[in-house]
Amino acid sequence: MLLTRRGLMGAAAASMFAPRLARAQVADKAAVVVIFFNGSYNALFSAADAYVPSGNFAVTADNVLDAGNGVVVDRATLGRLPPSALSSMCTVGVAHGYSDHIGGPRQFFVDARSKSYPLQLAAAMGGAAAFRCVHFGPRLPGSHPATDGVSMIGVPDLAMPIALSSSGASGAGPKRASAAVAFRQVAAVSQPMFEKNPSSLRNTYEGLHTLIGALDRPPPPGVVWGDVAAAYGLSATSTAAQQFSAQLAGAELMIRAGANVVTINSMSWDHHAEWPTTRDRMGTEIIRALSAFLSRTGSMTGFNVVTALTGEFARTGGSTGAESGHANGLSATVFGRTVRQGTTGRPAVSAQGGYALPMGTPGTREFWGLLSALAQSAERPFGANAHPMLVTG
Numbered sequence: 052m053l054l055t056r057r058g059l060m061g062a063a064a065a066s067m068f069a070p071r072l073a074r075a076q077v078a079d080k081a082a083v084v085v086i087f088f089n090g091s092y093n094a095l096f097s098a099a100d101a102y103v104p105s106g107n108f109a110v111t112a113d114n115v116l117d118a119g120n121g122v123v124v125d126r127a128t129l130g131r132l133p134p135s136a137l138s139s140m141c142t143v144g145v146a147h148g149y150s151d152h153i154g155g156p157r158q159f160f161v162d163a164r165s166k167s168y169p170l171q172l173a174a175a176m177g178g179a180a181a182f183r184c185v186h187f188g189p190r191l192p193g194s195h196p197a198t199d200g201v202s203m204i205g206v207p208d209l210a211m212p213i214a215l216s217s218s219g220a221s222g223a224g225p226k227r228a229s230a231a232v233a234f235r236q237v238a239a240v241s242q243p244m245f246e247k248n249p250s251s252l253r254n255t256y257e258g259l260h261t262l263i264g265a266l267d268r269p270p271p272p273g274v275v276w277g278d279v280a281a282a283y284g285l286s287a288t289s290t291a292a293q294q295f296s297a298q299l300a301g302a303e304l305m306i307r308a309g310a311n312v313v314t315i316n317s318m319s320w321d322h323h324a325e326w327p328t329t330r331d332r333m334g335t336e337i338i339r340a341l342s343a344f345l346s347r348t349g350s351m352t353g354f355n356v357v358t359a360l361t362g363e364f365a366r367t368g369g370s371t372g373a374e375s376g377h378a379n380g381l382s383a384t385v386f387g388r389t390v391r392q393g394t395t396g397r398p399a400v401s402a403q404g405g406y407a408l409p410m411g412t413p414g415t416r417e418f419w420g421l422l423s424a425l426a427q428s429a430e431r432p433f434g435a436n437a438h439p440m441l442v443t444g
Contacts, residue, residue, distance in 0.1 A: 090320030
């Protein structure tokens with residue numbers, strides 16, 4: 052479901068059919084951001100020391116960085132992140148057992164009951180924000196129907212996040228009061244159609260009325276779009292959200308507006324001629340914006356922001372002259388103030404590039420369980436945390 056500048060295609064957290072009561076919240080407002088590298092997330096970034104003996108993916112003892120407590124990353128990419136981020140990161144093993152482009156991405160976001168992991172987590176985290184689960188980029192794999200009254204809202208444009216969260220004039224996006232009036236008029240004109248088609252237009256109804264409610268609320272204090280745009284190297288007069296930097300800026304705005312879960316789908320990371328393409332892309336397209344995001348969200352007073360870098364799977368191969376393939380697991384990266392530095396995702400790597408996580412490494416559901424624990428969710432829809440060594444306290 053997409054939240055456009057006109058708002059009619061938006062889908063909202065609140066449901067007129069099955070409203071969900073807000074739950075008690077922890078002292079800091081939690082938010083979980085999942086950045087999905089569609090095609091793969093190579094473990095050379097997150098578990099670089101595993102590749103030093105074989106030299107696969109051109110990894111050597113000189114181009115890795117020991118971040119501490121067993122976390123060793125690629126120096127030219129993740130190693131350039133702020134020290135505050137490196138000291139609060141962990142590497143997480145995800146033994147999901149898939150190595151194809153259908154089962155791999157789908158199972159990462161949808162469980163065996165065809166229920167959306169992001170929506171389950173957003174619902175469990177509670178709260179009264181208008182938009183509790185939002186998405187940037189191409190649609191996520193799998194189906195994500197509303198869960199416990201919470202919908203996943205696709206945001207292809209920054210105009211609405213700016214309107215919802217920015218209290219300063221920016222020259223971009225609609226003004227809150229005038230936008231609310233316009234949407235009320237749209238709702239009034241559309242009401243007969245909503246009543247005639249309560250099922251097929253349910254998402255549109257929910258999105259429109261929740262959008263009106265969000266615009267009626269005052270924006271978070273002290274958030275000025277021009278300042279946010281400058282931090283990510285964006286133009287304050289542009290609302291395009293195709294670039295990764297713009298998507299992270301939008302994620303920050305939606306977190307400030309109260310979102311529980313934000314997902315970003317970063318496309319086209321299936322590089323079989325793996326190096327230097329993947330390392331170069333990570334360094335030029337991702338790290339600068341990610342550094343800004345982690346620095347800004349890590350210092351936000353009253354917030355506990357958990358950020359995860361994931362993908363379909365890690366890569367096999369990587370020896371000189373050989374193309375890489377698809378592993379059947381993943382070494383994900385997670386940042387946050389509740390993260391205890393450490394790793395459960397260092398693979399065994401053969402000279403031929405075989406990737407194997409330790410026996411007994413948990414799977415995808417347990418990964419989302421870790422995110423739930425790090426967010427200190429009031430409810431734990433994925434069971435007990437299977438990675439307790441990676442959580443502080």
